Amino acid sequence: MGNSNDLRSKSLWMDIEVAPDARPLEGDQACDVIIAGSGIAGISTGYELALKGLAVMIVDRGRIAGGITARTTAHLAPLCDDLTSEMIKLRGEEISRAFYESQAAAVDRIEAVQKREAIDCDFRRLDGYLFQALNTDSKIIDDELDAVRKVGAPVHRLVGVPLAHCGNQHALRYPRQATFHPLKYLKGLAEIIEAKGGVFYSETIVREIEERKDGSVAAKTDSGVITAKAAVVATNSPIVDTLALHTKMAPYRTYAMAFAIKRGAIPDALYWDTLDPYHYVRLQPGEGAADTLIVGGADHKSGEADDADLRFEALEAWARNLIPAAKNVTHRWSGQVLDTIDYAGFIGRNPGSQNIYVHTGDSGQGMTHGVAGSLINSALILGDTAKWQEVYEPTRKTPSGIGNFVRENLTAVKNFAEYLAPGELKSLDDLKPGQGAVVRQGLSKIAAYRGKDGALHARSAACTHIGCHLHWNSFETCWDCPCHGSQFAVDGTALNAPAVSALADVKTGD
Incomplete structure (x- = not known):
């Protein structure tokens, strides 16, 4: 494993x-x-x-x-990730206020624990900025200002954030956000x-x-x-x-990149824009006069895209446009988020x-x-x-x-219909070293991966949770389940819940 x-x-x-x-x-x-x-x-x-x-x-x-x-990416931000204005629409002001208070209490708890237990984890309080994305309407900022005030969170409206080309962008500043090394x-x-x-x-x-x-x-x-x-x-x-x-949940994949950056190139703060999906930015202290800039975004429903390189290119272009001081890329990774209906x-x-x-x-x-x-x-x-x-x-x-x-549960309906479709390749012989694909074998679908050494790994393409049709994730070199977020290694091992059992082995004659 x-x-x-x-x-x-x-x-x-x-x-x-x-x-x-x-x-x-x-x-x-x-x-x-x-x-x-x-x-x-x-x-x-x-x-x-x-x-x-x-x-x-x-x-x-x-x-x-x-x-x-x-x-x-370890943002410690107490306000609703999908906008407080949207949460109020779904659950009302009282519950939305309690949500904010509970999330703020979580940040307070981290601060108190790391101080009391003397845990050196780079914890620090800082401002957070929600800023109007370039070429978009500022109304979202106005709506969010009203919503954040309703739940009792401190907020200040301003024009301009300390990123390139953003001097005239409308923004909200949230005091007492935080971040740390998780x-x-x-x-x-x-x-x-x-x-x-x-x-x-x-x-x-x-x-x-x-x-x-x-x-x-x-x-x-x-x-x-x-x-x-x-x-x-x-x-x-x-x-x-x-x-x-x-x-009542749906899995989404999100992407993150880390860049070297000179300390002080941008103020140490949290930044999000108003796009959907949005970009999110923070700094991590480094050695000497160097820090690390972390940029994330480019989300999509898990299993519904296999184009990580394009998404990283878009993230990098966005980052270098707004933060020209970003230097070489040091890390690229992705993670999975489970979004609930509210x-x-x-x-x-x-x-x-x-x-x-x-x-x-x-x-x-x-x-x-x-x-x-x-x-x-x-x-x-x-x-x-x-x-x-x-x-x-x-x-x-x-x-x-x-x-x-x-909307989210339509994924499962569409997913099971994929069992009737042809495979992505006509034959296992067409599978190149380092490539994964679903191949039909009679009435069954095979999740097949050929290692760079030429060895074939063939497993059932049915998730062991409830049987959804798996999709290949070439960036993470694993199989994703679009229905509920299970992931499997190329040898069939379950990597992520809800699945606990390995994919069934398949005889191919290869």
Whole structure:
């Protein structure tokens, strides 16, 4: 599995090893709380519970903190990623205000924890700027100003932001935003969890979590069962429901680039424009007089495009136009975002469960969602009052979001129809080294990849979650499921939830 994962892109953060002593689970274990998933949601929840004296075990299918959290750009921005004005349309002012307050509390919590625990993670408070994209209407700025004021967030309207060609662009400035190095922060949390008796298990796939009649839970893996009083499923996309939550979310792929830049070339701040999909920008401190400029955007529905090079070219052109001081490109990577129908995640008791809790649907704000979720789920597990629970309640209905619900679920309908279509290549013989494609073999579709050494990897093209038709992702060298966000390595290994099982092997005679 490690070799297959090595084919994927690497972000700016991935050289930091979190919980380096973590090992695969061997044999049955017991604890107070089992947490599946070691991103910011899982580790932050483990930290909150460990502080209260609970014995926690955090399990991940890969390396600790090596999943989607390691593919963030780490903006700590409390306002709705998809515009506060849009959230108010769907959920009203009261819930939108509570959403902002919970996300702001998450930033406050990160600030307090890194200070109290002396975690050197480059945390800093700074301004955020939402600015009018070139050649677009400024009305969106006016609408957003009104909406942000309604939820009680500090905001200032101005003309001009410190980027090239943007001196006359209308903008909003949001004070007290923040940013940090996410894996340095999680490394610090992991050390504290371990010091308090918590345990990390890496390279261990949780295949099922069941709730027993006595109220206990059991997490089943190939190498043992972990029994606990409660379980938290923080696997980005949940592994405990087939449809209850997945039909209210959609996976999107987003792209990020890092450039070398001289310190002071642009003010240290967060920047977003008003395009759809929008661009987002921040700085990361470097060595000496050098910093790193991080630019992201160019999103698309997962599996519905395989043109990463073109998207990176567009991102780079946009960045160099507005930030001429950007130098050479140092990193390129992509990540997957789960957008919900109403922009807030699903956090709390898993529908139909008593002691299984879920965290999913971060909608592009994984860092703040992850920490807000840790405060909510830890409070519920401890029997305390969980502030903001109504905002993120997994069983909630959002009638005004029905348009988003229908639109996003059309993906699955269209996807299953692809099984009737011809393959992308007529024959496996047409598959070139380093290429992946879906090939028809009789009544079946094969997800085929030919390694650069000429070796053929042939697996079923049906996702092991609910059977959706997979698409090739040439940039990440993996198979994407457009329906619910599962990903698979070229050898069939499941890389990303909700799928936990590997793709079925296929005999080809090659």
